Amino acid sequence: MSVFKNVIVYRIEAGWSQPLTDVEQRLDGARFVPCGPSQEKAAGWVEPRGAANGPLVESIGGQWLLEYMIESKTLPGSVVRRKVEERAAQIEATTGRKPGKKEMKVLKDDITLELLPLAFTRHVRIAVWIDPATHRLVINASNAQRADEVVTSLVKALEGFGVSLVNTQVEPAVAMADWLSTQEPPAGFTIDRECELKATDESKAVVRYAKHPLDIEEVRQHIADGKRPTRLAMTWDDRVSFELTEGMQLRKIAFLEGTAEGASGSTKEDNFDADAAIATGELGQLMPELIEALGGEMQLGAAPADPGPRSRAAEAPELADETAPF
DSSP states (O other): OOSOSSBEEEEEOTTOOOOHHHHHHHHHTTBOOOOOTTOSEEEEEEOTTOOTTOOSOEEETTEEEEEEEEEEEEOOHHHHHHHHHHHHHHHHHHHSOOOOHHHHHHHHHHHHHHHGGGSEEEEEEEEEEEETTTTEEEEOOSSHHHHHHHHHHHHHHSTTOOEEEOOBSSOHHHHHHHHHHHTOOOTTEEEEEEEEEEESSTTOOEEEESSOOOOSHHHHHHHHTTEEEEEEEEEETTTEEEEEETTSOEEEEEEOTTTTTTTOOSSHHHHHHHHHHHHHHHHHHHHHHHHHHTTSBOOTTOOOSSOSOOOSSOOOOOOGGGGOOO
C-alpha cells in the first residue's frame, strides 16, 4: 500500500463543482513538460497510472486520483564555487583587477547555466486525491511548501477552485496531551509507542519516545510541566496506523493486515484500482472519525477552542514516502 503515506488534508470550498471531463481538460493545459537544458525546475500533471498519454484524472469508486510531477536539477554547491573561483582568478590574471561582488554574482549565474545540462535530475511524484462528494482534498506530501505548490496549480487550472486547511475545534496538541495524560484515547483509536513532546518556554526542550510505552508517569509529568505533544503514533480500528502531528497532518500511514484481503489483482491495472480503493476507503472513514475526536471541524472565521499557539503550516522535514507513485 504505497498510495498515501504522509498526507495534508484540505476542505474544498462548498461552491466548487466541475464535471470530471472539465477537470481533465483544464489539467491538460498544465501537463508536465521535462526541463530544458538550461532549466532548473519543471512541474505539472502526469498520468496517475503511468501510461503515456493516458487520462490525468482517474475515477475509482467516485474518488478522483491525480498525480503531480516535479523535476529539478541539482548542482553541487562546491562545484559551482570552485568554477566561480577559477573564472575569477582568470579575470584577475588577465586584467589585473579582482572581480567585485556584483560581477561574482554574474559569474555564478553564468556558470550555473553552463553546468545545468550536466546536472543530476530528480523527480518527485505527488499523489493527489479529490473527493467531490465530501469536498475534501488530500495531498500526499510531508511539508506545507510542497503541498502549497500543488494547491496553487489546481487553483490556477480549475475555475472557482479554492481550499483551506482542515481546522478542528480542539487543537491536535491539546487533544494529544489529554489522551496521553488520561490514557483515554477517543473511541476507535489506540495510542501506540511513539511520540514527541516540546517545551513552549525558552528552553525549547524536546523529549522523544520511540518503541516505548507511553502510559508512564514520566510522560504525564512532562505534560504537566508544560510540554506540548507535537506528534503521536496511533492506530484506528486495528486497520490503519499513523502519526498525528500538531499541524493536523497524518504521517507514516500504514494499512494493517486485513485491509487488503482479496483486493490484489492479477494485472498492474487491477492493483492500481485495488490500492486506490483501499487507501481512499480506509482514510475516507478514518479522517471524519479523527476530526470528530478533535471536536469536529471548525467553520472558517471561528476561534479555536484553545487560544494557545498553533503551527499549522510550518514546513516539516521532507520524507521520502511522499514520492511514492500510485
